[in-house]
Amino acid sequence: MRLDRELACNEMVELVTAYLEDALAPVDRERFEEHLVFCDGCDRYLEQMRATIVATGRIDRGHLPAELEERLLEAFRGWRAS
């Protein structure tokens, strides 16, 4: 596989979101993946981006303030009774 133009690392870091969204044209996707094979820095950057996304998905484990939830429960019971 011969590619016309290699991607530089500072281009790779700007393409990473499009890559993960599956939005790169096939030619660019090939170039992106080819670069990863030979570049530890970008390979690590992509892994860190994936880890960041996974971790971000874990922050919404909170709950409503008790007083607000109490209000909603009262509304629920009022609705159920009507």
Added chain:
Amino acid sequence: MHVLSPEDARLVDGLRAGDDAAFAALMRMYGAGMLRVAQMFVSSRTDAEEVVSDAWVAVLRGIGRFEGRSSLKTWLYRIVANTAKTRGVREARTVPFSALAAEGEGELAVDPDRFIGSGDRFPGHWGAPPQAWAPEPELLESEALDVIERAIQQLPPAQRAVITMRDVQGFTAEEVRNALDLSETNQRVLLHRARSKVRNALEEYMR
């Protein structure tokens, strides 16, 4: 194409039957998310709580008609978003996100100083590449989540909204585009800028 999960279907049935346990389960699964959606549209925490309270009335009114053509989460969050937007328009506080789509124009994902300059043999390649993030014990994991939360709070509004909906709340790109009225490119660019900043924040923390 959404299919209502068995868990959500049970929740909906329980709510319709007026079951307290269903209420509690819904709050546990979606309560914090509903407040987060409200906060994307109105500035004060008090206002956001009132939005959730108002939206809840609409949820109860509509639960009998809910057909499960969208997921329960989407349906709930959409009611909250619409309630917040109506309130925001009344109070003239919200700016459409499409107007903010150019937020962060010219920002780069990584400090350009970390790449080799154009005079060299390998222009544009890493000069100071990312270092491995050592696996951390549990205690530090919650600190890392705080770093992420803070980084997201510091983002400008449209970037914050997109990364919150996509990565925190798990909406699809299309759902976010519809909710925030963004083109595919706008959505992706905003997500890119937001994620780059969050990764940078984590990298700083991990140093």
